Amino acid sequence: MTVKAHIKRHDTDILILGTGGAGLFGALHALQSAPMHTKVTIAVKGLIGKCGCTRMVQGGYNVALGNGDTVERHFMDTINGGKWLPNQDMAWRLCTEAVTRIHELENEIGCYFDRNPDGTVHQKAFAGQTADRTVHKGDLTGIEIISRLMEQVLARPVEKLQEHRAIGLIPTVDGSALSGVLFIDMRSGEFHFVRAKAVLMATGGGPTMYKYHTPSGDKTMDGLAMAMRLGLPVRDMEMVQFHPTGLLAGDHTRMTGTVLEEGLRGAGGHLVNHQGNRFMFDYSDRGERATRDVVSRGIYAEMRKNNDPSQVGMFISMSHLGPDNVRKKFAGMVKRCEDSGFDLAAGQVEVVPTAHYFMGGVVVDAETRTSLEGLYVAGEDAGGAHGSNRLGGNGVANSTVFGGIAGDNMGLDIRKMRALRDPDETVLQAELDRALYPLSKPTGNLHQLRQNLQEAMWDDVGVMRTRAGLERGLQRIADIKAELLETGVNGDNLGFNMTWHDWMNLSSLLDVSDVICRAALSRENSRGAHYREDFPEPGSLENSYFTVARQDGDTVDVKHENVEFTIVRPGETILPEGEPETLVGEHA
Amino acid sequence: MDLRLYIAQRVSAMVMIPLVFAHLGVMIYAIQGGVSAGEILSRTQGSVFWFLFYGVFVVSVSVHGAIGLRTILSETFRFRSLTLDAIMWTFGLVSIFMGARAVSAVTWL
Amino acid sequence: MPREFVISGLRLFWSTAIMNEGFSEAPQRLVEDKKDTILSMTNETTKMSVKVWRGDKSSGSYQTFEVPRQENQTVLDVVTWIQQTQDPNLSYRFACRVGMCGSCAMMVNGAPRWTCRTHVNKVLDGDTLEVAPLRNLPVIKDLVADMDPFFDKWVDAGGHHAPSASRYDDMPKISSDEPERAEANKSIECINCAVCYAACDTVAQNPDYLGPAALQRAWTLLNDKKVDDHDAVLEKVSGKGGCHNCHSQGSCTLYCPNGLDPMRAIAGLKSATIKRALKRGG
Amino acid sequence: MIKTHRNHPLWYAYALHRISGLALVLFLPAHFYVLSLALTQPERLDGFLHWTEIPAVKFAEFGLVFLLSAHLLGGLRLLALELLPWSPKHKTLAALAASGAVLISGTFLLNAV
Numbered sequence A: 001m002t003v004k005a006h007i008k009r010h011d012t013d014i015l016i017l018g019t020g021g022a023g024l025f026g027a028l029h030a031l032q033s034a035p036m037h038t039k040v041t042i043a044v045k046g047l048i049g050k051c052g053c054t055r056m057v058q059g060g061y062n063v064a065l066g067n068g069d070t071v072e073r074h075f076m077d078t079i080n081g082g083k084w085l086p087n088q089d090m091a092w093r094l095c096t097e098a099v100t101r102i103h104e105l106e107n108e109i110g111c112y113f114d115r116n117p118d119g120t121v122h123q124k125a126f127a128g129q130t131a132d133r134t135v136h137k138g139d140l141t142g143i144e145i146i147s148r149l150m151e152q153v154l155a156r157p158v159e160k161l162q163e164h165r166a167i168g169l170i171p172t173v174d175g176s177a178l179s180g181v182l183f184i185d186m187r188s189g190e191f192h193f194v195r196a197k198a199v200l201m202a203t204g205g206g207p208t209m210y211k212y213h214t215p216s217g218d219k220t221m222d223g224l225a226m227a228m229r230l231g232l233p234v235r236d237m238e239m240v241q242f243h244p245t246g247l248l249a250g251d252h253t254r255m256t257g258t259v260l261e262e263g264l265r266g267a268g269g270h271l272v273n274h275q276g277n278r279f280m281f282d283y284s285d286r287g288e289r290a291t292r293d294v295v296s297r298g299i300y301a302e303m304r305k306n307n308d309p310s311q312v313g314m315f316i317s318m319s320h321l322g323p324d325n326v327r328k329k330f331a332g333m334v335k336r337c338e339d340s341g342f343d344l345a346a347g348q349v350e351v352v353p354t355a356h357y358f359m360g361g362v363v364v365d366a367e368t369r370t371s372l373e374g375l376y377v378a379g380e381d382a383g384g385a386h387g388s389n390r391l392g393g394n395g396v397a398n399s400t401v402f403g404g405i406a407g408d409n410m411g412l413d414i415r416k417m418r419a420l421r422d423p424d425e426t427v428l429q430a431e432l433d434r435a436l437y438p439l440s441k442p443t444g445n446l447h448q449l450r451q452n453l454q455e456a457m458w459d460d461v462g463v464m465r466t467r468a469g470l471e472r473g474l475q476r477i478a479d480i481k482a483e484l485l486e487t488g489v490n491g492d493n494l495g496f497n498m499t500w501h502d503w504m505n506l507s508s509l510l511d512v513s514d515v516i517c518r519a520a521l522s523r524e525n526s527r528g529a530h531y532r533e534d535f536p537e538p539g540s541l542e543n544s545y546f547t548v549a550r551q552d553g554d555t556v557d558v559k560h561e562n563v564e565f566t567i568v569r570p571g572e573t574i575l576p577e578g579e580p581e582t583l584v585g586e587h588a
Numbered sequence B: 001m002d003l004r005l006y007i008a009q010r011v012s013a014m015v016m017i018p019l020v021f022a023h024l025g026v027m028i029y030a031i032q033g034g035v036s037a038g039e040i041l042s043r044t045q046g047s048v049f050w051f052l053f054y055g056v057f058v059v060s061v062s063v064h065g066a067i068g069l070r071t072i073l074s075e076t077f078r079f080r081s082l083t084l085d086a087i088m089w090t091f092g093l094v095s096i097f098m099g100a101r102a103v104s105a106v107t108w109l
Numbered sequence C: 001m002p003r004e005f006v007i008s009g010l011r012l013f014w015s016t017a018i019m020n021e022g023f024s025e026a027p028q029r030l031v032e033d034k035k036d037t038i039l040s041m042t043n044e045t046t047k048m049s050v051k052v053w054r055g056d057k058s059s060g061s062y063q064t065f066e067v068p069r070q071e072n073q074t075v076l077d078v079v080t081w082i083q084q085t086q087d088p089n090l091s092y093r094f095a096c097r098v099g100m101c102g103s104c105a106m107m108v109n110g111a112p113r114w115t116c117r118t119h120v121n122k123v124l125d126g127d128t129l130e131v132a133p134l135r136n137l138p139v140i141k142d143l144v145a146d147m148d149p150f151f152d153k154w155v156d157a158g159g160h161h162a163p164s165a166s167r168y169d170d171m172p173k174i175s176s177d178e179p180e181r182a183e184a185n186k187s188i189e190c191i192n193c194a195v196c197y198a199a200c201d202t203v204a205q206n207p208d209y210l211g212p213a214a215l216q217r218a219w220t221l222l223n224d225k226k227v228d229d230h231d232a233v234l235e236k237v238s239g240k241g242g243c244h245n246c247h248s249q250g251s252c253t254l255y256c257p258n259g260l261d262p263m264r265a266i267a268g269l270k271s272a273t274i275k276r277a278l279k280r281g282g
Numbered sequence D: 001m002i003k004t005h006r007n008h009p010l011w012y013a014y015a016l017h018r019i020s021g022l023a024l025v026l027f028l029p030a031h032f033y034v035l036s037l038a039l040t041q042p043e044r045l046d047g048f049l050h051w052t053e054i055p056a057v058k059f060a061e062f063g064l065v066f067l068l069s070a071h072l073l074g075g076l077r078l079l080a081l082e083l084l085p086w087s088p089k090h091k092t093l094a095a096l097a098a099s100g101a102v103l104i105s106g107t108f109l110l111n112a113v
C-alpha cells in the first residue's frame, strides 16, 4: 500500500517537545525571557500536562532550604549518590537553582507544599541523603506540581500542538544547526513539519523497554532515539535505575510494574520470599532500608534462587505494623492496590524490581545547550547531572531546574538568531519514509515483539549483568529489530492509530536498548545502577570515566571520557570542616 | 444564570418559606371545612394583613417562578438566550398582573 | 394510594435531608457499599462480552468483542487487549496507568470512570461491559474524547494562580492545619480527569456551564492565602456559566474517582458570592 | 441494573424539584385566574369549588399540594446546602430542621386527605 504523504508546514520561534516539568518550565521561562511577540509552540505526544512522569512523582522534590542543610551538602550527596560520575557543573547548577525553583513553584506558579505546624515547609529524607531535604505534597507531589504548571501554560498565549508526536529532528543541509521537527498529528495521522529558531527537547527518557517499568505509557525514548539518529553524543547509557518494589499483577494488566512507594520500606515494611522469610539482611546490614540499587539486587538475587516458575516475585508485607495503621498512613497506596485486587494493609503484595529512571541522556552543558545549534535538551532526556545513580527527589528537581534554564537561554539566544533555518529535505524525507515504512509491510503481532524486547532487556541487560548475558541481549535486540522490519501495520485509517504508534514506540525502544547494551558491555566495573557480576568492583574513583556513545548510520561507537572533577575530587568534600556526616537520625 | 438572577431566585424563595407554610395550613384548614367563595371572602376581604400577605406572595412567586421557568426552558428545552429573557419577563409581568387581580379580588373591600 | 405516595415521597426527602448532614461522605459510602458486594462476587465466567463504541465526530455504533476474563483486569486492560489482539485500529487514550494523569476516563456501563483503576469485577454487569467515550465532550475517534472544552473552561473559570510574590521572596508561612488551607487541601488533588464533567447533567444541558472541576479549582484559589485578589476569583465564577448554574445534582461528587467533593466546593462558591454581593450592596 | 449515571438519590431529588417547579409554574396562572373570579363572578367561583369535590379533581389538587410541599422541602434543602456555613454542627441542624419540617407537614397532609 502506498500512502501519499503530504507534509503540513509551519513556523514558530521557540518549539518545545514534551509537557513534563522540563517542557512546561521551558515554555514559561521562554515567554519571560524572549522578546515581545515571540511565538512559543508546545508539542506533546499526549495532552498538555497529562502525560509523562512528572505527574507521577510521589516522594517529592530535593532542595536545601536551611535548618543546617546547605546547597553544598545537597551537592555532595548528589555526587556521592552518583558515585562520582556526575557532571559536577550540572550537579552544582541543579542544587543551587533548585532553591530558586521551589520558591518560584510556591510563589509564582501557585503550588502549595506541605508545612510543619509552625508554617515552615516540611522536609523529609529519602534514602541516600544526609539531611531532611525532600519537599512534598502528601505522596502526590507530582500532581500538585504539574497541575499548577499546566494551568499556567494553558492560560498563556502559547501555540498548543497536542497529540503531536515528534518523529524526527531535522537539521540544516550543512548539519551545523537544527532547522525544525517533524511530527505526526496523531489525531489525523497527518505529517507536520515545524521550523523553529530554538527547540527544547524534553521528552523525558523513560526506560519502558523493561518487562517491569514505572513510567507512563507515552514515554518510549523517542527523544534519545531521534538525537542518536542525528549523531548527537549520548552519555551514561548503561545507567538504568530500578525501583525495588514494582507491583506484580500479571502480564495482562498495565498495572504491572507500577511503583509501590519507598515509604513502605522506610516505615518498616518487610520483604519476604515465598517461604515467608525475610531475606534483605542477607544482602545488606540495613535490610529493607538499604538504598534502591541494593534492595533491587537483593530481590533480584532472591528471585533467581527460586526455581518455581509460577512464583515470580517477592512479597512486601505490612500487616505487622497493624492493618488500620497502614491503611491510614498509606491511604493512597492501599487504595491503589485494592483497585487491582490486592490487600496491602492486611495481606501481602507481590513485588519485583521495576525500571524507573534513565540516568543516561544527551550530552549537554550546564546551560542545556547541545553540540547542535538551536537544540536544547533538559530533564530526563539530558545526561550528566546524576551520574550513575539518581537520588530520590533529584528527578523532578532536575527537570524543573533545567527546563527553566533552557527556557531562559532560548529566549535570550533567539535574539541573535535572525532567520529560521531551512531543513535538509533529504533528512526530512528519510524521516517521513521511516514512519511510513510499516504501512507497506504485512501486519503481524507487534505486541509479542514488544514483550520479547522487554523479556530480553529484563533477562540480559537488567538488574545484574554479565558479558555473556549482554552479548546475548545484543543479539536478541538485533533479532527483534529484524523482525520488526518485517512486521507491518494496517494503514487504512491513520487517525489515532495506536498500533502505528506502537510500531514507532518499539522502534525507538530498540534503538536505545541497543545502545544501553553496548554501553553496559563497555563498562567493566560496577557503579551505581550498573552492576556487572563479572566485574563487581567499582574501579578507581580517581580515574572515573563515563561512557559516551555516538551513532553513525548503523554503527554505534562507545568511548570513555574521564570525569572532570571541576568542583571536588574523590576523597574530598566541600562541606566546611567539622560538619557532621549526616543530619538525619535513623528513623524509627 | 448569573449572580443577579440567582440572588433574586433565592431571596424570593426564602421570602416564600413562611408564606407557603401558612398557605398550606390555610388550605388544609379550608379543605377540611369544605369552603365556599363566601367563606373565603369573608375572611380575607378588607384585611390589610391578608392583602400584604398575598401581595408579597404574588410578587415573590412571580419573580421566583419566572426565573425558574427561564432555567428550565434554557436547560431542558434548549431555548436561546434572547427568547429566554423575553419569556421570563413576559411570564413574570403577566403573573404579577394576574396575581394582583386575584389579590384585589380576594382582599379588596 | 395517595398515602403511600406521600410516604415514599417523605422517605425520599428524609434520605436527602440526611445526605445534607454528611453530604460529603454519604455519596462515597454509596460507592463503597457497591464495591464490597461486587468484589465478593466470584469470578466464574471466563469470557465477557464487551460492547465498544466505534466511530468519529459524525457517526458511530457499538461493536461487540468477546474478551477473556483475568484475575487482575482493569477496564483499560480490556480495551488494550482488544486493540492488541483483535482490532489494531481501536483508539483510546491513557498515560500513567495508575490514576494520576486523568487521561483514560470513559463511560463504562453508562457511568463515567477512570479505566486504569476500575477493576472489571467492580463494573461488570452479568457478563457484559459497555465502553464509550466520555460524555459531554466531542469525540475524536472511538473511545477518545477531545478534552479541550474542559480545559478551556478551566481557564475561563480563572483556574490558575495569579502571583503575588516572586521567586526571590520567602515562602509564606501557612500551616497545613489552618482552616482555609485545610479546606483548599480537600479539593486540590484533582487530576482533571473530567469524570465529574461527564457525570453532570447541567454540563450536558448548558453549554456555557463551567462544570464541577473548574469551579472546584476556583474554590481552592478562594481558600488560598497566597491569592491576593479573592474578589477577582469570585468575579470569574459569577458570570453566565458560573457556579450559580449548578443544581446540586451531586453526580460529580458521587463519581469523582479521587473522592473529592466538587458539589460542596461549588456550594461554597455560591455562598461566598452572595456574601460578597451583600457586602457590596450594604 | 439501570445503565445510567443518574441512579442516585441526589439526582432524583434534583429531578423532583425541577418537575414540581415546572408543574407549579404551569398551575400558577390558572390559580390566579380562578381566584380573580371572586371579583367578577363569585357564583362561578362557587361552582368551581363544588367542582373540586369530584375525586379526580381532588386528587389533582392533592397532587399540587404534594408538589408544593415537595418543592418547598427540596428548596429548603438546597438553600441549607448552598448557603449555610458547613461546620458539621450546622449541617446536622439544617438536616434536623428540614426533616422536622417534613414530619410536621407530612402529618398535616395525611390528616387532610
Ligand SMILES: Cc1cc2nc3c(=O)[nH]c(=O)nc-3n(C[C@H](O)[C@H](O)[C@H](O)COP(=O)(O)OP(=O)(O)OC[C@H]3O[C@@H](n4cnc5c(N)ncnc54)[C@H](O)[C@@H]3O)c2cc1C
Pocket (backbone or CB within 6 Å): A017, A018, A019, A020, A021, A022, A023, A043, A044, A045, A046, A049, A051, A052, A053, A054, A055, A056, A057, A058, A059, A060, A061, A062, A164, A165, A166, A167, A202, A203, A204, A205, A214, A215, A216, A218, A219, A220, A222, A223, A259, A356, A357, A378, A379, A380, A381, A392, A393, A394, A395, A396, A397, A399
Ligand atoms: C512513578 C514515578 C515516581 C517518581 N517519583 C519521583 C520522586 O518522588 N521524586 C523525583 O524527583 N522524581 C521522581 N520520578 C522521576 C521524575 O518523575 C522524572 O525524572 C521527571 O519528572 C522527568 O521530567 P521530564 O520533564 O524530563 O519528563 P516527563 O515528565 O516524563 O515528560 C515527558 C514529556 O514528553 C512527552 N513526549 C515523549 N515522547 C514524545 C514525542 N515523541 N513527541 C512529543 N512529546 C513526547 C511526554 O508525553 C511527556 O509530556 C518519578 C518517576 C516515576 C515514573
Ligand code: HEM
Pocket (backbone or CB within 6 Å): B009, B010, B013, B014, B016, B017, B018, B020, B061, B064, B065, B067, B068, B069, B071, B072, C246, C247, C248, D017, D018, D019, D020, D021, D022, D024, D025, D028, D071, D072, D074, D075, D076, D078, D079
Ligand atoms: C417556599 C417555597 C419555595 C422554595 C423554598 C423554593 C426554592 C427553590 C429553589 C432553591 C430553587 C432553585 C433550584 C435549583 O437551582 O436547582 C427553585 C427553583 C424553582 N422554583 Fe421554587 N421554591 C419555592 C416555591 C416555588 C413556587 C411556589 C413555584 C411556582 C411558581 C416555584 C417554581 C420554581 C421553578 C420553576 C424552579 C426552577 C426549577 C429548576 O431549576 O430545576 N417555586 N425553587
Ligand code: SF4
Pocket (backbone or CB within 6 Å): C102, C189, C190, C191, C192, C193, C194, C195, C196, C197, C212, C213, C216, C255, C256, C257, C258, C259, C260, C262
Ligand atoms: S474533581 Fe474528581 S472527577 Fe472531577 S476532574 Fe477532578 S479528579 Fe476528576
Ligand code: F3S
Pocket (backbone or CB within 6 Å): C199, C200, C201, C202, C203, C211, C212, C245, C246, C247, C248, C249, C250, C251, C252, C253, C262, C263, C266
Ligand atoms: S453534578 Fe453538576 S449540577 Fe452541580 S453538584 Fe455537580 S456540578
Ligand code: FES
Pocket (backbone or CB within 6 Å): C094, C095, C096, C097, C098, C099, C100, C101, C102, C103, C104, C105, C114, C115, C116, C117
Ligand atoms: S491512565 Fe492516568 S489516570 Fe488512568
